[in-house]
Amino acid sequence: MDHSVPDDLSSPGIGIILKVSRCICCNYLRQPVELLLIWVLGSARKGVDGGGNGGKLKLTVSGGPVISCCTDTVHDGLVRTQTSAFSQVQTAVGSLILARKRMMMEVIPQRLKDLWKEWELRALVFLSLASQISLILMGNRRKCNPKIMIKVPVWCAYLLADAVATMALGVLLNNLGEIYEKKGSVDDANNEVTAFWAPFFLLHLGGPDTITAYSVEDNELYLRHAFQLGVQTVTTLYIFLTAWNGSRLSFLTIPMIVIGFIKYGERTCTLWLASRDQLRDSMLTDPDPGPNYPKFMNEYCLKDAEGFYVEPKEVKDKVEITIPHREADSTSDASNLIIAHRFFQTFKRLFADLILSFQDRDISQSLFQEMSQEDAFNVIAIELGLMYDMLYTKASVIYTPCGHVCRLITIMLTCIVLGIFSFTDKQHYSKVNISITYLLLGVAIFLELYAAYALLLSDQSNVWFIQQKKSKYLKAINCMESVVKPPRWSSSMGQYSLTHVCLKEKPCYKILRCSFISELWEKHRYKNYKELPRYLQKSIFKYVKKRCDQLKENIGSNVSLRDLCNKRGSIALVKYNKHLSLDWSIKDVEFDQSIVIWHIATELCYYSRSWGNISGDFNRKMGKLLSRYMMFLLLLYPSLLPAGIGLIRFRDTLSEGKNFWEERMSIFCTSQTHATKACDRRKERRIQACKMLLKVKTQVLPIKVKGDRSKSVLFDACRVASALNEISDSKSRWKMVRDVWLEMLTYAASQSRGSEHARQLKRGGELLTHVWLLMAHFGMTDQFQISQGHARAKLDVK
Template identity: 45%
Template sequence: MEIFPPRLRTVLKEWEIQALVLVSLSLQIILFVMGSKRKCWTSDKLSVIMWIAYLSADWSATVSLSVLSNNAGSIGDKKIDPKFVITAFWAPFFLLHLGGPDTITAYSLEDNELWWWHSLTLAIQVGVAVYVFLTAWTRTALNFLAIPMFIPGIIKIWERVWVLRSASSAIFKASMLPPPDPGPNYARYMEEYSSKKEEGFDVKAGKFSEAQVVGEISLTAPENVMISDAATLQDAYMFYMTFKQLFADLILSIQDKVNSQSFFQKASCEEAFKVIEVELGFMFDVFFTKAFLVYSLNGCLLRLISFSSTVVVLLVFLTMDNHAFSTADIIITYVLLVGAIFLEIYAVLLLVTSDWTLLWLSKHKNSVRWSNTMGQYNLIQYCLKEKPTKYTFIQKFFCMSELLEKLRYQDSAEVSIVLKNLIFEQLQKKSEFAKDLKACKELCACRGDQVLKNAKCQDCIKKEQSEAEEKSVESVEEEFDQSILLWHIATNLCYHYDWNTSPNSIKIPNCEASKLLSDYMLYLLVMRPFMLPNGIGQIRFQDTKSVCVGDHARIILLKVSTEVPPSKVKGDRSKSVLFEGRRLAKPLQCLEIEKKWELVSHVWVEMLCYAANKCRWNHHAQQLTRDGELISHVWLLLAHFGITEQFQISKAHARAKLIVH
């Protein structure tokens, strides 16, 4: 039985390759434009479109080459049709498309790890294109014109493979390893030792220490002092060249620590976060674009060769006699040539206005690097909002119901300067104690307990204050995901109570910052659990939200007596921590309002820092494709302040010397 009528099949066969080539070019344009904006958006819809375009781009180019190869195989001893000659001329363009745009080489870090698979696949496609080209060879002008078009196609493919390989974890790490150091010549030392001993000298092995030079960092002033952001670009690039080792699990030196601390302890909050933002932008370019190659002398030369070849082919094609080909095929050929040139020009424009170029030219126009937003998720609001009564069959079939439910209640908020100042000031104070490896480890292990212990050391006039601090310390000693939920519930209840009793009180800076951080940490627990330490956070969240239902959930919670610990009533069957959170909120309400919100905000900052240090570098790097997360900015800021375990703390380099008496 024929599904498609013969006439439709004829039309599809005749226009199949033409449709595929136009689809392939369209996908390249989408990737070029969207790829350049990828590191500063937070939209899930745009991410889905980008993902579909990324997968479809390679698929359309590969299928197109397969169709051309199939057409070439059916020729045999027949006379070569002019239509096949011109469609075979399109084969190099598919290689150009397989090479991909400069703005995106990898959708995720896993693509970099599979560079060998990409290289094998692309090598096969080059072979297919060459096969099509040789099959269509009739010694016509168009055949000869296809030769220079292979140059940009092969260049693009080589660039993509080279960049994917360079960004893979093993190669990226190897590129930053210092040259092998065999150390002092032990054999020669022992030979001299034995010789002196045989001569009758009293020989001893002593130590000679070469002191390590440690001083404050010296920053070079930008050449163009009229450009305000030139200094930021230079500072960010200098720190990027050093701290990119964090993205390879390498250890930094004590000199790196001192240099970074001396800069960031003197910098303002706004300046520090700007440097971090540009620094992470450089890291995004290295892992997910061709920037590492393109913004180099070799990259510029390759780009010049590629652009020149395409322009020459277009000019020659304009002067050729094309009467043997159909008008539609000629138009498509022009579209391919003009499209290739347009994409090259667009790439050059991006090159000129990029941070890499502006770094050297000190010419900056305030381009967007980070949307300055943070995810928000509120348990109480989640429970109070109206939920969909049912999901479609498709959503259930693809197991998307739970994901869509989470996305529905996800929100975002601006990372205010007040919040940045709060984080920056806390880290600045902590960095003063990061003097050795032991102190760094202790600071990295703090998850709110240090703040609460410091508060407990202060004189407490009221009994309720002592009770609040005692219960608070217990709450941060639980599993980390449990601590997040406990403090999230307590923060929201306190915020709601203050808003009802004294609306002006929530205007306290620490109050608003606490609310933002509370909702952000729950957002990480629900939407980005891989960025937090391992635990059963998802189970606790599900059990807790199942208890928190009804229009008067907050009012009921505020009135419920928690004299008996909830764990003694419900046992270990349910992982809900709703009433434990209420139990924490009640004594907090007895504190003075300013002290309360100062305490709560500092606890949240410490918990955020703990989570940032526990998150693996690859998770931080992967989130750069979604505008980056606040937790990643804090992670890098912590490292710059020296609050990290990835430093090699050593006082000097020592080597043995002979002491002859």
């Protein structure tokens, strides 16, 4: 095709215009745009073509036919010609774009558009109901299940619930608005039914009782939800008034609006009560101005002026300390419920980073000293469950007299609406819409009944039954709980092994390495969870109790609580092997560095020895479990640990480990015989890898060779592992390793904040959170700082 341009228009600018038009325009627009642009340029240059072509401009554009543009009509002046041309360009291009849009709209057949118009709102109803059912069934499960199979569905349902309900109200409002504009009223029976659905979306925005916030940060959005409560209520009322025709169904909409407003109001109030500032303010005691100081000083000065010898003395008021005690005729779980409920009123202040009194410490210490490890951890699990309910559910509202009244109102009104709707004449309504309406009412009643059932089985209700001596009801509830009630927490501890990451086969790793998800893959692919064994639970309890006894024995000495809690392995090193110079791996480095060093050293010691008596060696198992748990915290939840560069250190160490084992293990894999089982191959692979690493000589300090550029501690861990393997007595070696990790665990717990532990409750609970609260009950925390709260001054006149 000829792409020539007349001589009088030939210029570099024309070529640029043609290229630009081909880049920015689709095939439908290219020819007209090129034509118009060239015509504008020609008009701007020539004004009027008086000869040559006889008033016509011939152009051949973009492979099209020869096009003639008449220029006989001349405008006065070049400026007017250019302005008029540009306006024509705008008009032509706008028309072409509109035509293009119409062509795209015609791609979707009208039949499909009508079908979507009919089922759009119905689809949103089904999606909203699915979200509500998922939330009420699984929303409360995450406090006892840390697996991702619970997290992802709950997260998706939580995000969908509000978005779908809000979208459905918007679609419903738009549909009714269009009908009202066309006809002047909404007189269609099916539109009346769909308008009846509006209060149910308001109810769905209120959410189920089992979850109001997915994370602690959601509680801070109470103002947003309060605003949305007003907006969506007004929207629902507008839909109700638009569709009002005085029928029975219109009257049934009124109680449903009341129910929806109550539900959404409960959620908004719950979010406000669980917000950080309000939670802290609700836990503060009433202001106490103390004794009248001016009055005391006036009396003091008067007596002194009269010549009396006046001496102020401090007098302590006698305060009766009520210690929760176990009922002789009650079960262990019932006693634990009463004790946990009593302590929760005090120790919940720790989650708001508030301080407690020494009187609270003495009460807690005296009781926990007499407990078994099983009862102590059960009490703590109940307390953490109560805290979870306060932060993430509607517990702070529904366990109040007002909450009980609201629950009774919503259940009764929903049942009444269902009963009246069942006897309403429905001949003029669509069968599909009738079925959806029954489904909405049925799910609403199901949500109410399930909430009442969960309320009956809750720990708060059990405490009330115990206090009211309702033993018959309590026995029936206990029988139901044994069948259906989930555990109070996951009773598991996360595990992460750095050596496993280096040695495991990574399918499609070359593809993942090129994308941003490689690090996320390594974090979550190689973590796992182990059930918390009772022997480890017992060891933790005995260790904390022993440290509490040491603290009591050292009262008045130079050993303080802070000094005792700041130990992170040095006590165990001194106790089991005084001549072993490993203090550098604990005292002279940061805490995250100690974790990585001792984690690798524990792995090397664990796999470099024979597997003979491992089934009976609990200390060896505990050392490995605690080592991998601390590594799990460092990598996935570093906010629970003291600040440091643990993630950088982990990545550098992981990179060095991969480089070291990549070549050596490939040689080993090609030379080894095929094992009968895959697990045997993996086990043998780890043993050989650890032995290879321990063969590296470490006489020269690694930091002198690598400098400070790399934060890897791989061969520092080899130094520690080699020193540990020099201990001939295997039991002493693993007792020392176990106690080092117990010290690190308690140190991490003592340095963590309650607000961070509150965030972990939604993830099935962390062992570190239980250890932190256990130490608080034994008085091993800096948050006991209020002393002599019941002292007053008295004048001694002589």
